[in-house]
Amino acid sequence: MALKTETMVLNMGPQHPSTHGVLRLELEAEGELILSVKPHIGYLHRCFEKHAEAMTYPQVIPYTDRLDYLAAMGNNFGYVIAVEKLLGIQIPERVEYIRVIMAELQRIASHLVAIATNGADIGALTPFLYLFRDREYILSLFEMTCGARMLYNYMWIGGLSHDIHPDFVRKTKEFINHFRPTVVELNNLLTFNKIFIERTAGIGILPIDTAINFGATGPVLRGSGLAFDVRREDPYSIYNRFEFEIPTGKGLVGTVGDCWDRYYVRVLEMEQSVRIIEQAIDNIPEGDVHSAIPKRIKPPKGTVYARVENPRGELGYFIISDGNLNPFRVKVRAPSFVNLEVMGELCKGHLVADVIAILGSLDIVLGEIDR
Amino acid sequence: MYQFLYNLIGNEILAGLLVAVVPLTIILVFALFGIWLERKVSAHMQDRLGPMRTGWHGWLQTVADLMKMLQKEDIIATDADKTLYNIAPVLVFSGSFAAYAVIPFSSKLLGSEVEIGIFYVLAISSLVVAGILMAGWSANNKYSLLGAMRAVAQIISYEIPTALIVLSMVMLTGTLSLDKISQMQTSSFWNWNIFGGAIFGLSKFLLIPFMFIGALIIFISTLAEVNRVPFDIPEAESELVAGYFTEYCGMKWGMFMLAEYGNMFAVSAIITILFFGGYQSPIGYFGNSISAQWLVPFEQGFWFIAKGLTLVFVQMWLRWTLPRLRVDQLMTVCWKYLIPYAFLNLIIIGIISLL
Amino acid sequence: MKQYLKNTYDGIFTVLVGMKVTFKHLFTPAVTIQYPDVKVKLPERVRNRLYVNMDDCIGCDQCSRACPVSCIEIETVKSIPGEDLGITSNGKKKALWVTKFDIDIAKCCYCQLCVFPCPTECIYMTDVYEFAEYERSNFIYKFATLTDEEAVQRKINYEKLQAEKAAAAAKPKPETPAQTENKTE
Numbered sequence: 087m088a089l090k091t092e093t094m095v096l097n098m099g100p101q102h103p104s105t106h107g108v109l110r111l112e113l114e115a116e117g118e119l120i121l122s123v124k125p126h127i128g129y130l131h132r133c134f135e136k137h138a139e140a141m142t143y144p145q146v147i148p149y150t151d152r153l154d155y156l157a158a159m160g161n162n163f164g165y166v167i168a169v170e171k172l173l174g175i176q177i178p179e180r181v182e183y184i185r186v187i188m189a190e191l192q193r194i195a196s197h198l199v200a201i202a203t204n205g206a207d208i209g210a211l212t213p214f215l216y217l218f219r220d221r222e223y224i225l226s227l228f229e230m231t232c233g234a235r236m237l238y239n240y241m242w243i244g245g246l247s248h249d250i251h252p253d254f255v256r257k258t259k260e261f262i263n264h265f266r267p268t269v270v271e272l273n274n275l276l277t278f279n280k281i282f283i284e285r286t287a288g289i290g291i292l293p294i295d296t297a298i299n300f301g302a303t304g305p306v307l308r309g310s311g312l313a314f315d316v317r318r319e320d321p322y323s324i325y326n327r328f329e330f331e332i333p334t335g336k337g338l339v340g341t342v343g344d345c346w347d348r349y350y351v352r353v354l355e356m357e358q359s360v361r362i363i364e365q366a367i368d369n370i371p372e373g374d375v376h377s378a379i380p381k382r383i384k385p386p387k388g389t390v391y392a393r394v395e396n397p398r399g400e401l402g403y404f405i406i407s408d409g410n411l412n413p414f415r416v417k418v419r420a421p422s423f424v425n426l427e428v429m430g431e432l433c434k435g436h437l438v439a440d441v442i443a444i445l446g447s448l449d450i451v452l453g454e455i456d457r
Numbered sequence: 458m459y460q461f462l463y464n465l466i467g468n469e470i471l472a473g474l475l476v477a478v479v480p481l482t483i484i485l486v487f488a489l490f491g492i493w494l495e496r497k498v499s500a501h502m503q504d505r506l507g508p509m510r511t512g513w514h515g516w517l518q519t520v521a522d523l524m525k526m527l528q529k530e531d532i533i534a535t536d537a538d539k540t541l542y543n544i545a546p547v548l549v550f551s552g553s554f555a556a557y558a559v560i561p562f563s564s565k566l567l568g569s570e571v572e573i574g575i576f577y578v579l580a581i582s583s584l585v586v587a588g589i590l591m592a593g594w595s596a597n598n599k600y601s602l603l604g605a606m607r608a609v610a611q612i613i614s615y616e617i618p619t620a621l622i623v624l625s626m627v628m629l630t631g632t633l634s635l636d637k638i639s640q641m642q643t644s645s646f647w648n649w650n651i652f653g654g655a656i657f658g659l660s661k662f663l664l665i666p667f668m669f670i671g672a673l674i675i676f677i678s679t680l681a682e683v684n685r686v687p688f689d690i691p692e693a694e695s696e697l698v699a700g701y702f703t704e705y706c707g708m709k710w711g712m713f714m715l716a717e718y719g720n721m722f723a724v725s726a727i728i729t730i731l732f733f734g735g736y737q738s739p740i741g742y743f744g745n746s747i748s749a750q751w752l753v754p755f756e757q758g759f760w761f762i763a764k765g766l767t768l769v770f771v772q773m774w775l776r777w778t779l780p781r782l783r784v785d786q787l788m789t790v791c792w793k794y795l796i797p798y799a800f801l802n803l804i805i806i807g808i809i810s811l812l
Numbered sequence: 813m814k815q816y817l818k819n820t821y822d823g824i825f826t827v828l829v830g831m832k833v834t835f836k837h838l839f840t841p842a843v844t845i846q847y848p849d850v851k852v853k854l855p856e857r858v859r860n861r862l863y864v865n866m867d868d869c870i871g872c873d874q875c876s877r878a879c880p881v882s883c884i885e886i887e888t889v890k891s892i893p894g895e896d897l898g899i900t901s902n903g904k905k906k907a908l909w910v911t912k913f914d915i916d917i918a919k920c921c922y923c924q925l926c927v928f929p930c931p932t933e934c935i936y937m938t939d940v941y942e943f944a945e946y947e948r949s950n951f952i953y954k955f956a957t958l959t960d961e962e963a964v965q966r967k968i969n970y971e972k973l974q975a976e977k978a979a980a981a982a983k984p985k986p987e988t989p990a991q992t993e994n995k996t997e
Contacts, residue, residue: 096599118784145880148923209686209781212834215503219843226855233859233937239923247924248857275778275833280823281687282780438603439690439783502834505844673824778830794820 093121096438100129106203106445107452111429115438123433123441125426130456138416143169143243143383146416151237153418154454156199159192159228160396161454162241165416167322168392168403169243172385180373181245182324187258187366188228188240189394190359194265195224196397197352197359204349204446205276208285213276220268223261230254244379250370258367262360269357277353278339286349287340290432290444294343300431301424304399305355306448309335309348316395328365330358345447352449355397384411398422398449420454461565476568480557488718491769492519498773529707534597537704541595546705546712548588553719555581560726561636563736563757574635575623578727579616582682585716586612592713596704604703607690607784614791615681615688621799622675625806626650626731629664635727639735646739651732660812667809671802672732674795676768679724681787683717686776690784725768729761736761854939859922861940862915864955868900868934871908875926875935883919884926887912889966892973900932910956911963917943918951 098111108129114121134153138146150165151158163185170177202217225235230251232240240247276282292302297310307314313332317325333354335347385407393402399421406415425448432444462472493508493516500507508515533542556578558568571577586609593605630638630650642649651668653661681688705713729735736757744752782790845852854860871888888908891897897906927936945951958966 094599141880145878145925148880148921148925151923205780209689210779211499212503212777212837215505216837219504222843229858230855231857233855233857233924234922237921237923239925247928251855251857271833275830276780278826279780279830280819280826281782284786285780285783437783437785498838501838501842504837504840504842506842506846509846774831774834775827778834779827798820 091116098441106450107455109450109452109455111441111445113433113438113441118437118439120433120436120438120441123430125429127426127452127455130452132457134457135416135418138413140412142411143385143413146413147242148237148239150418151239152453153420153457154396154398154401154422154451155236156451157192157196157397158237159188159240160196160394160401162238163189163323164392164394164396164401164403166241166243167394168390168405169383169385171390171392172388172405172407173243173380173383175244175378175380177244177378178373178375179324179371181375181378183366183370184246184250184375185241186323186325186328187363187370188231190362190366191224191227191258193359193397194356195221197356198224200352200397200449201272201276201349204443204449205282207442207446208282210276210279210282213272216268216275217272220265223264227254227257227261230257242379243383245377246375249375255367255370258363262364265360266357269353272353277350283339283346286345286443286447288344289436289440290345290447291341292343292428292432296431297343297428300428302399302428304396304421304425305348305351306399306425306428308333309351309447310343311335316393316400320393322392322394328362330362333358345443348447348449382411384409393419396421398451398454399425401454418454418457420457422448422450422452423455426450426455477558479566480560480568481554483562484554484557484715484719484722487722488715489519489523491718491721492522492714494770495773495776498770499777502774502777523711526707526711531707531709534704536597538595538597541591542704543709545588545592545595546709546716548591549585550712550716550719552581552584552588553716553723555584556723557719559635560723560730561639561736562761563754564636564640565754566758567636570636571634573633575627575638575727575731576633578723579620579623582720583613583616585720592705598704601703604690608684610784611681611684611688611690611787614788615678615795618674618678618791618795618799619682621796621803622671622678623731625671625799625803628803628807629810635730635735639730639737642734642737645741646734646737649732649734649737660809663809663812664806667802667805668732670798671806672728674799674802675728675731676771678791678795679728680772680775681791683720683724683772685721685772687779687782688787689776689781690787721769721772722765725765725772726761728768729764733764858939859924859937861917861938861943862920862926862953863936863938864913864915865934865936866910866913866955866957867898868902868932869910869913869955870900870904870906870932871910872931874929874931878925878929879920880923880925881919881921883916885912885914885916886910889963889970891966892969900934902932904932909958909963909966911958911966913955915953915955916951917953918948 093114093116096113096115098113100108100110110126110129112124112126114123132152134149137149141149147162147165150161153161198217198221202214205211206214228238228240229235231254232238232248292306292310294310294312297307298312303314303316311334313334315332316322317330318332333351335342335344335351337344337347338350340346387407387409389404389406391402391404393400395401400419401421402419404415404417404419405413408414429444429448433441436444462475463469466472466475496518497507497514508518511517511521533539559571559574559577561567589605589608589612593601593603593608596602626638627633630641632638632641638650646652651665651672653664653668738756738760742753742756744750744756871886873886873888876882876884876886888910891907891909897909899905922937924937927933956963
């Protein structure tokens with residue numbers, strides 16, 4: 087007579103040291119082997135889309151900051167591009183250059199957090215401290231410009247809230263000089279460490295077709311081998327003037343599309359962002375950043391969808407305007423929301439400890455999943 | 458030591474108790490110092506400062522934590538098995554404490570002069586396994602049980618490479634007693650076992666690389682015995698909250714921590730005795746050169762503790778550098794890598810020692 | 813077999829490289845400071861607690877309308893002609909008594925949208941960030957300088973003026989035909 091076995095339902099509850107935010111994962115496990123994973127979200131729902139209907143267009147910008155709070159400049163960027171498309175206004179060159187520099191600095195900061203928390207979940211607690219130290223440089227650059235370290239309200243419809251500080255260019259160059267050796271140190275300490283490779287290579291392999299079918303974007307998709315980046319496919323702002331590569335996962339250690347590839351894509355993307363900043367920082371044209379900001383923002387009736395490449399993927403804003411001061415509807419296509427769906431596919435057949443590594447490599451932020 | 462005290466006091470039981478108290482104070486003082494050292498080392502490695510406000514550079518922080526732990530309410534979950542729950546910390550701590558009985562801190566300070574020193578240590582550390590299982594089971598918590606199972610699997614697997622390397626050293630030195638092993642590595646540091654032992658000859662030079670390999674293997678496997686990173690899956694913070702001692706609070710948790718630090722120093726002590734000369738000094742004895750013979754045991758004690766602390770520092774250094782290994786990878790490292798290398802080491806050392 | 817040996821070598825070598833990095837960091841000076849004994853110097857554009865300079869406030873309500881979380885509440889009373897409220901620092905003449913100017917700093921999201929529309933730049937963000945309170949009601953900052961009795965008095969004055977104006981507007985209507993009749997006579 088065969089033994090009757092039961093599968094164990096483990097709950098990685100909303101409060102857990104390494105689910106990045108309040109996410110509840112219901113794991114059905116047989117001993118240590120995972121059979122299925124069901125994510126439960128909604129613990130951070132703050133009714134962003136309903137608020138947007140009651141606010142005027144400029145007032146929505148602080149709310150967009152709080153969607154993906156680790157990449158706030160990118161969120162602002164997407165929204166203002168969408169509204170500017172609706173209004174049909176032209177913005178000064180100076181504004182475009184500064185927006186690109188800020189977005190790329192934000193990309194570096196966000197990837198630093200992603201890499202640091204990925205390492206901390208796996209057990210390497212020291213790179214977390216080192217990378218956050220480097221992030222401090224970026225945050226102090228932002229603080230110098232607009233006064234806030236995390237939620238900026240910097241990119242306004244038609245321009246920026248403040249012009250850059252006179253010291254900004256010099257300090258950014260100092261940061262770039264400081265940053266390149268840091269990436270080398272990170273590679274020595276974490277990326278090519280045998281234990282880290284054992285924990286992440288070959289785990290959570292996402293085949294390219296599955297990734298495309300689920301709609302994954304950002305490093306999750308690029309880690310599986312497809313070089314799809316909104317900055318190349320559908321260039322917004324002035325990205326078509328800069329030279330940069332799109333890193334993809336090549337399976338250097340392990341298989342293409344595993345956790346290590348997604349992690350390494352982020353490391354390489356940071357270097358590419360530094361390249362873009364270097365190209366832009368010396369060529370900022372003169373101008374007035376407030377000159378194109380309209381007095382009253384009342385777009386004509388219509389709909390618009392604008393997308394930007396956020397550090398976590400493709401962030402899209404769909405805005406319906408009915409001619410009033412308040413938008414009729416603002417819908418956000420959050421990249422982490424779509425990327426989280428891939429969890430169920432990736433975790434099958436792995437152990438409980440791998441769920442953490444996979445979740446860390448997907449790099450989700452609950453703020454934009456729940457909005 | 459026991460003889461000395463017996464001659465002094467005349468009462469067997471009292472002398473025995475005093476002998477037992479000495480390692481207890483050493484463990485407590487070391488735990489106090491060790492926790493502070495860990496926090497400071499980790500802080501400076503991470504470019505920050507660590508505790509600074511309680512005492513000079515925070516050295517009283519552990520005392521503050523101890524006082525906090527002592528006054529905590531002792532909460533036991535309703536469905537927990539009370540007897541096992543209460544016995545488990547005591548068992549784990551006594552396993553770690555009992556190992557100090559045979560460790561010679563100097564030529565005069567030795568708890569018990571039994572002939573089977575190292576064999577006794579290996580046997581006692583298996584007592585810890587029972588304690589951990591009790592802790593994980595009695596807490597009535599899925600996570601604790603998972604953590605306890607993993608801890609037990611880890612400890613009993615890694616006892617094998619430890620035992621193999623110890624066996625090879627015993628084969629080389631011909632004795633099980635830790636005191637005699639220390640005494641054999643006298644008079645200069647080239648005589649330490651890591652450099653091939655005291656007997657000068659061809660076999661000494663042939664042995665050197667294998668001694669290094671053996672020291673490395675035993676260092677790694679004892680790291681796993683004390684559940685330190687990279688083998689700290691049982692207490693993996695970000696995965697299982699705190700593993701098998703999730704449900705303990707207050708002083709009972711304090712006992713587990715004390716046992717962990719006691720264990721750390723005990724295994725460092727054993728490695729120094731086996732490989733790095735025990736309490737022998739590398740540069741000769743100051744007491745001897747000014748003919749104050751009574752000073753020599755104190756110097757030996759100092760050297761012993763210094764060497765032990767260096768190995769403890771290396772253990773802490775590794776903790777803050779490396780990520781954690783997954784459970785099956787842990788097992789792979791033990792059974793597929795360490796045990797074959799340890800066996801080969803044993804055979805080769807055996808062959809060389811026949812020369 | 814070759815993979816086995818390579819694994820062993822990789823394992824030991826990468827661990828040693830990592831250890832070298834951490835050892836180097838053991839001797840770099842710490843980057844943290846001992847707050848609260850030492851505090852970080854904040855840049856000039858920093859956005860922390862709001863402050864309103866009531867001498868310059870003209871009661872235009874622009875800041876309250878710009879706030880996305882509705883944390884500013886303003887109530888004003890029109891002044892009666894003949895009362896001199898003074899002029900602001902950039903020369904505007906004030907015409908409204910501000911009877912209530914409450915900012916609920918617990919609701920404020922520090923977005924700075926209220927600072928820009930102010931015509932006299934009287935509301936601005938300071939660099940004070942240590943303003944924790946024990947009671948939640950202490951977070952409602954009341955900036956209005958009129959006491960309650962004065963506010964009530966102003967309101968009464970204004971309503972009296974309105975009533976007089978209404979009475980003056982109501983009375984001449986039946987009288988004008990009589991006046992013109994008188995005039996034509």
